[in-house]
């Protein structure tokens with residue numbers, strides 16, 4: 001059985017938990033407390049030199065880090081990852097967008113709130129919020145003509161973007177401004193095997 005090294009509040013880890021639930025993949029959860037530096041132990045560094053969760057470990061000892069790489073690998077041969085090369089490239093486009101233009105703003109501000117370190121980051125906050133809103137604007141515009149991000153069906157691109165978007169309000173982002181994103185959130189929540197971030 002595979003193991004998921006996990007931090008429950010992390011959207012990056014939730015992406016993997018959601019995918020595992022959607023695909024009914026048996027797994028063991030290994031909770032890690034990043035606030036206590038547990039991902040910096042020698043044992044964990046042997047699994048991911050970059051000291052971050054999520055990490056998935058296979059029974060033969062192989063490990064894979066980076067949430068979106070994990071989604072891409074675990075979803076192979078499922079309905080969540082199309083076979084078509086053009087659609088796969090579009091999925092990667094949105095996953096890279098998530099990591100470069102979305103997560104560093106929306107997830108990071110939420111983490112500052114969660115870790116009660118907002119005051120230490122006051123000087124960076126308005127720029128992070130501006131860039132986070134830009135990411136939400138891009139998503140809202142893209143969803144004007146489609147129900148999901150790629151190929152008009154639920155894929156790993158949606159899971160990657162959903163994880164931090166649906167909790168963006170926890171960082172102070174006003175999701176009420178984005179009706180199409182809200183409808184897309186509702187569509188993902190209505191998937192029969194959906195689990196919430198705190199489940």
Ligand SMILES: N[C@@H](CCC(=O)N[C@@H](CS)C(=O)NCC(=O)O)C(=O)O
Pocket residue numbers: 007010011012013034037039040051052053054065066067068099
């Ligand atoms: N790009 C990575 C980011 C992973 C990441 O930032 N993980 C955080 C929790 S959300 C972490 O483990 N931080 C612990 C640390 O920095 O020591 C991914 O998508 O998996």
